[in-house]
Amino acid sequence: MSDDMKLNSIDLLKEDFAQTLAFIDKCDNHIFQIKNWAILTSSAVVAFSVSQGHNGFALANPALLIPFMYLELIYKSFQDAAILHTTDISQRIDNYLAGQKETALLTGYNHSYGRKLQYPSVVRVFSILRNRNRWHILNFYFLLSLISIGAFFVGAYVAK
Numbered sequence: 736m737s738d739d740m741k742l743n744s745i746d747l748l749k750e751d752f753a754q755t756l757a758f759i760d761k762c763d764n765h766i767f768q769i770k771n772w773a774i775l776t777s778s779a780v781v782a783f784s785v786s787q788g789h790n791g792f793a794l795a796n797p798a799l800l801i802p803f804m805y806l807e808l809i810y811k812s813f814q815d816a817a818i819l820h821t822t823d824i825s826q827r828i829d830n831y832l833a834g835q836k837e838t839a840l841l842t843g844y845n846h847s848y849g850r851k852l853q854y855p856s857v858v859r860v861f862s863i864l865r866n867r868n869r870w871h872i873l874n875f876y877f878l879l880s881l882i883s884i885g886a887f888f889v890g891a892y893v894a895k
Contacts, residue, residue: 744840745831752824755817755848762814766807770875773803777879781886790890796883804876808863809855811872815863820848 777796784792823844831840845851853859863869 745828747846748824748828748831748840748844751846752821752828755821755824758848759814759817759821762810762817765810766814769803769807769810773800773876773879776800776803777883781883785886785890785893788890790887793883793886793890797880800876800879804872805857805860807872808860811869812855812860812863813852816851816853817848820851 776799780796780799781793784790827840827844864873
């Protein structure tokens with residue numbers, strides 16, 4: 736292959752890598768926004784239930800948190816696919832830097848992480864929680880639920 740073709744191949748990989756990193760950052764931003772909205776919603780429900788003397792209302796909060804967790808898991812699934820794609824690109828760039836032949840550099844390569852994204856069905860999205868490295872997501876929403884349950888008991892105790 737000519738030097739122009741070699742330059743184009745590595746430039747293609749660099750461009751794809753940069754775009755995929757930007758997508759990963761965007762997913763991170765969305766995940767943090769979802770967590771912020773979950774905290775805000777939980778706080779509002781707890782504050783309303785305790786201040787208005789409707790203790791049982793706090794017990795509805797765990798059910799309200801499930802859609803937030805689902806949204807976060809959707810973005811996490813997209814982010815995981817993009818991370819796998821960047822890993823593949825990184826290995827190809829490393830091979831290029833190590834002097835691997837140009838013909839092998841793009842063998843089996845698919846441009847863009849979008850081809851690796853899967854439809855976020857409910858079963859597939861919640862299956863992410865089977866991975867122990869993702870239990871922090873479940874723990875976050877579990878702790879928010881515990882606060883709601885605690886608010887129920889605090890409200891019931893204060894009302895007596």
